[in-house]
Amino acid sequence: MQDLEANYTPDAASSVSADVSNIVNEPQNITNEPQTFNAEPQTINDLPQTFEREPQTFEREPQSINDETKSISDKAKSISHEPLSINDEPLSISAEPQNINAESQSIVSEPQNAKLFPPLPPLPPLPPTPDPTHQTPPTLPSWHSDLYLEFHRGCYTTHADQKRDNRRAETLLYRAELLTSFATLVASVPYPKVQLEAAWKQVLFNQFHDILPGSSVASVFVDANDAWNQVFADAIFLARGALEAIGQCMLLPPPPHPQAQTVMVFNSLTWERSEIVTVVAQQQPMQSQQDEELNWQVSDLEGQPINLQSCLSTNVPTTSQPKACLVSFLAENIPAIGYRSFWLYPHNQSVQNVPSVTESFVLENEFLRVTINPETGDLSSVLDKVQQREVLNGPGNQLQAFKDSGQYWDAWNIDPNYAQFPLPPAELIHISAIPQVMGTLERCVQVDRTIGQSTFRQTYSLQQGAKMLKMQTRVDWQERHTLVKVSFPLNLEADYATYEIPCGVIQRTTKPETEAEKAQWEVPAMHWADLSDGNYGVSLLNDCKYGYDVKPNQLLLTLLRGAEWPDPDADKGQHFFTYALYPHAGDWKAAQSVKHGYELNMPLMAQVIPANGDDRPQTLPPTASLLDLGADNLVLMAFKQSEDSPDEWILRCYECHGEDAQLTFHSDLGLELGERVDLLERSTDLQTTKGQTATVRPWEIASFRVSSQQSAVSQILNPKLKS
Template sequence: MAFNDAIAKLRALTQTNVQQGWRYCNGDIPYPVATQPQSWENWSIAQLNEKDYITWSAGRQVIWLSQRFLVPQNLQGYPLSGLGLRLVLTWWAESAEIFVNGQLVQEGDLFDSSTRILLSSTVVPGEEFAVALRLLSPGHDIGGLMRSQILYEATNDIDPGFVADELTVIQKYSASFNPEQLATLAKAVAEIDWDMVSQRTEFMRSLTRLRQQLSTIENSNFRIQNSQNSIHMLGHAHLDLAWLWPVSETWEVAVRTFESVLKLQQEFPDFTFCHTTPALYAWIEQHRPDLFKRIKQQVAAGRWEIVGGMWVEPELNLIDGESIVRQILYAQRYVQKTFGQLTTVAWVTDSFGFCWQLPQLLKQGGIDYFVTQKLHWNDTTKFPYGAFWWQSPDGSQIFSLMSPPNVAGVMDTNPITMASYAIDWEIQTSLKEAFWLPGVGDHGGGPTRDMLQVARRWQKSPFFPKLEFTTASDYLLFAKRGLLAKVSRLKVSRLKVSRLKVSRLKVSRLKVNRLKVSRLKVNRLKVSRLKVSRLKVSRLKVSRLKVSRLKVSRLKVAGCIENLSVGSLGEEEIRTDERGGGKGQRQTTNNIPVWNDELYLEFHRGCYTTHADQKRYLRRCEGLLYQAELFAALKTIATGQAYPKTELEEAWKKVLFNQFHDILPGTSIPEVFVEANQAWQEVEEVTGEILEESLNAIASKITLPPPPKPNAQAIIIFNPLNWQRSEVIAISIPVSIPVSIPVESIEWEVYDCFGEKIVSQVSHDQAQEIQNHHNNNDNLSYSQIELLFLASNIPSVGYRVFWLCSNDVELNIELRPSNRFPIPDSRFPTPDSRFPIPDSRLKIPDSRFPIEDFVLENQYLRVVVDPETGELSSVFDQVNQREVLSGPGNQLQAFEDSGQYWDAWNIDPNYADHPLPATELIGIEWIETGVLRKRLRVVRQLMRSQFCQDYILCAESPVLKITTTVDWQERHVLVKAAFPLAIDADYVSYEMPCGVIQRSTRPQTPAEEAKWEVPALRWADLSDQTYGVSLLNDCKYGYDAQASQLRLTLLRSPTWPDPETDQGIHQFTYALYPHQGSWHSADTVKLAYQLNLPFLSLLWSPANSSVVSNNVSNNSQPSLPSTGQLLNLSAKTLILMALKQSEDIPDQWILRCYESHGESANLSLVSDLGLKVVHPVDLLERPISLSEASSDEKLVKIEPWKITSFAVESII
């Protein structure tokens, strides 16, 4: 009998497929009726589809399935009496309820979607079990029962099914590593005494003899446990903080999961478990202190491991670098304080891709390892490595592991599944030790008792890898050391070496065939077991050479290589030349492959765009937190007022929570976003208050220059960015005037701090109409004026005083606290809101205007808007005298975007094949034509939706802004803003957290082709050798590019899991920035920051200083000049990330910055507040040596792409 036939015959003795035996009833019926066998007689037999599945309709539809199971005397002649009986099920249903003999025995859902129900521990022939299943289909998909099987097993001994699994494992290992042993295995299996099947005792003796024979065959590796093969297990329960359930349900699931784990740990003393998310532990600590105390005890005992390294498991493509820092900082501080240890493992198994700077950030946060499984989800390529060094642009490396797939779902302890994975792992990595994470995830659950019982059973099998529980940190250390040790066993084929210089190379077990070497110089070479054939060497110089058992063939190496380490190459042909490994190239360091690129997930590309409200709130709150912390710190340094540490930390933690990988990407149910939006708005409120209070406090220390006129009102313009800048600013002025004076008759003047009059302009943007309210009691009119002027040369993180004057009209400029620092409201208007221009004002001309009527022009750009379409017909660079566009610019391109199972997550890969009709222009008119700002409004119709866009060109600015308000009413539609460009570029550059990444515009490999939609933060840039164009944005994250085109993804409209995703009003801005040279020389990084963090304006009068807190230092007199530079890093390419109070030393401040251009920079602090560097710190604010300081102690050298933090103090 053939080997596979024997395996199938053994399984048939204890296992039966029962898929064809189910009866069904569509629709819900009362439980007492549905679970009684007499009700089933009229139910129809369920039909199987081509996959042998039972399926039913989508949309949360109920189906009842029923079947009676009668225990026979035997299966295929094998007696069953006394064996255990299990029902094995796998379903796809939103909920599953399983009844046995009328009793509910188990529940499940989409995530806990399989089970092995114990029907009886010792069956008796003739015994019957009546099973009913109530299954509810998902709202977005059909339901399915994919597997149902009856399984008889001997729990304390072997049985035919168990032996069949053992033989399958042996066969898999032999086929993969020792194929010459397959004949011996087949011969041994052929000796099974099938005639004794009906005599269970005798037949089992036959199987026992087979096992003994396999154990003793000389020179075989059938005893896998003796071959150093092992599977290291760690219990796991991935728990999404929100997804298809609200956050409140997460807390309940966490409690159930953790209580289950603790109970199982009492029953299984070797069982270890890990879990992430300090935010979750903090909730347990507060609300269930009894449970938390037990968890802490298990952590102290080494049986419960805290992994994760971040406050939640966040979306890591969209959040900025400081957000990642705070994820790490607050997580590590909580874990250190609560559990007495730092987390060494970043565990982000389910996030949707990982930015390239993450290794540097993790390493600076005290984290040594990175683990994910998400790249198993790739739709185009297979990620090449299981264990690897992941390297950031600055050279930081972290040892990384691609864990087994489906960690976020269900991983059981099925022996065939585990062994197959262990074999694949060994083939991929050469490690005989695999890592396995049993448990139910997504909606929590953790390992089940059955999983642990199965594992315990297989721990006793000599034909299975050694099974042992471990921790993630122990396994990762073990794996790293194991890979590093592989350098001692090097086998290479076809070696050719030219000009090879090696220092301190130690190799053992090296075999060389046909070696040709020219000009070889080796120092301190130690090799053991050397075998060489056909050796030809010229100019050989070797010192301290010791070689034994060396085998190499067909390795070609050119150039000069220092500190060479090569290993695990098998029979590959290796070619190394003098060029260093660049981004994405597969390199090797210390025998471990290096991935020097982002970890791009070839899936879930729609997450960059879905639920635009979450993206807008994110960008805004990140900016507000940066500014609130910055100016609160400067306030405390300048005035001695208290720093709002608690309020800022609470705000940060709300933002960090909302960065969870199913909230920020927009892939949850509607209830989740109601809670998330409330948290965002609370952050806006508290940071706005802190920022307003801080600016007022700093203003109280500023010495005002003499006013140019008696009625002049001081305006202080603050710059939150760390470089001097000049921009047109719009300030909102609340005034009250006698009702007899028309607001329009007032003439406004602005003066600089030297008393020089500067150009100003009253805005006539009727999208923000002047608010004019008459109060009969005081005979005054209350108005809100928007005034424009050019705020020039505002210092780095500094300010400048200006003066506001009017003509002889007596004005009362209101300085109420709510108006002193106006923060535009970021809350989205309700769907009933209308566009800023009333419909009656939309001009739909009968005859087209001359094209000159729609031209925006300054010294940098001449922009022509097409009166037929509202698109850009020309953008002419007046400095470089060239046309920017190669076709109509700002095309609103819409496409069908449907048919994806993961609706909110995935853009249809074939969306480009399904374009929708072009937009129709329904209105165009000038809003402003002043000397400081020109503003042209176009309104376009896209099916049921309207786009109202203002083209804005300001004086002294090379940037064309496009402010957009959309009433979005589409379903399954994707819309992009497209800019065909007169450029031909091989690469496109995108901003990522704390850096820039290049991606190809001419994809050559499947991996490059898979990047047809990519994430970016504030900008993308397409540049050739001499010229380029940057596309900036204030809250969008999805881009795509070709050699001559940039596109920004604006909106999409999936319907699952939120059926109303993105319906309603959206507001955002993007901008076109043509420039000479590269993005480096054009300062694209800075202009993108400026779009997102405009100047802050403060109407100020010393008479109002009483509103400033009295909690100030003794020196409360003004001490700052009228133009102040509070913080300057004195390096063009350094970007300030944060200035905040030290977590542990209140009198010290943490300054963090990153190098943004890929070139070295020298940091030198200049500050009117006397700030100086004390020493560098890591992200956890622990001191590190100032090893990179230059000879001038005031200068600190910062390497390319480096993120650097410092403790600073004020010496004033």
């Protein structure tokens, strides 16, 4: 006996009866035993109706039933247990005898000899195979844009929680897959293939056409949210366990303090970067209430102190509970797909508050000077200090609300005339500078505003060394049939805007002329959209939003909607998201907007590594690049165990600038680049690799086999530490 589990995801157009729901919710048994089927008489009136019809009158001519017809009718009745009926009126089956003449019989038996079916002519020979080098004639039309659906634009935004969870799940699983692969290579940790596959399949299931677009009925999202949370828990657990196993294989120098702990910072992207990270430090339980509360210090492996941003307690220490602190510091020069180690230890330096912002609400670092309007909470100025250029041409980060109603497909569609129905502007209820502790690595201003019954709390954040201004946003959303966008009027004008799409970019006009162009008043994008005039530009990045609206001198991002059908409470509640303004010289390529978009979505991972309790061989250096592609325009998509062999690995990347890329493979683990494979990991006839290099064509998704020799991996040592 085998249990069959049926999975069903209803969309908005589905209507499921109670009987069908029971079938879906309860496993069904399949056996080889004979089954008995009872067929009761049914009428149309017995069936569930989802619409009403006018009564129908059927008039029939009297039928004469001869012996042959009666025989057929009797046979038909013998097949079923009860006579079929419509509205309890018995059906009769009438068949007139047919006379088949000789010519007709000939047609049936030998159609090729019949006059009506002459013999078919032989097929002409196939045309020669086209020459792949032959150029398409210039007279043929071509389409140089996306196949834009002039409908369902609201699906970029509706149920924003599903968009956020999908983006987060994909990035967490990418990182978990990456780290568990390296943990298998360096620490012999079993590769969690079953867990990863189950998590990826759940993500794919939640990308069903009415879940991710936000157009399902309410009950579907209850199950979807449970699934997202399970994926998050599994991905975080696997990544943390893998990073801990890798960290315990490092050979470290003597610590600068008896209570020093190792902090490992991991970079999951294919280029070196620096970023503020935060770890949790725990002091041992106090022996008495008179014991002094300790502060913390971070240093590099040579013992040189690193400037801290904050040292904030998360609880009140007691004699039984340790003190937990959030310690933030600037982790610099973290290698591509690699890590760097630091020391974290307690010290007795006094803590002093450092005023982070003047009363004029100005944020400033070496690249930008940002001024917030204390009356509205909008940006009144963003000065590019390097280019000595004002970025804005009006209030920036302005929240704009519009009435968005009258659409039959409520969750799917935005009112095409929404701009004609603006709602009152956001009202400022509070603005304050956030004081920083022990450092000035990040300056922040917090702004609280309301739209209707909803509250927007935004933190303007400008970090040391950062070229972008972040707006970290928390919303308590309660509006219905309301559309909210954020606007950035710019001090430049461009005919085209560039948008990131999966594994590429697309340009769309900002000055529509054709009907097709005019229909694109709300368009999709992934991590960013960019408006550049060739000499200067601005990118608007996001961590979970998809709907953009770009004018010749304005960038707008759609934040939230308030649809009521098919889910009457769609988007009600708490929302968390971040977007960032990135002014730059040149175009999006020169500004590396692709990299900045990934960095916003995949922050560095920092973790305190406990002492090695598993007696793992300490063979890794304290700083290493586990994987380096050697090209600025290549982005890693996956590094995973091969589906066919546990001793082989699959590397997948894509070219992101529309230019040839020279992949120059390097790994401190001694990995070797192998043959090209397709997405199903099968060998291909494409150009082969030459040693550790390969050419990747513009916008190409390229996959390779990667081999490893455990003996080579196990012998990797830092020469300085080994000596």
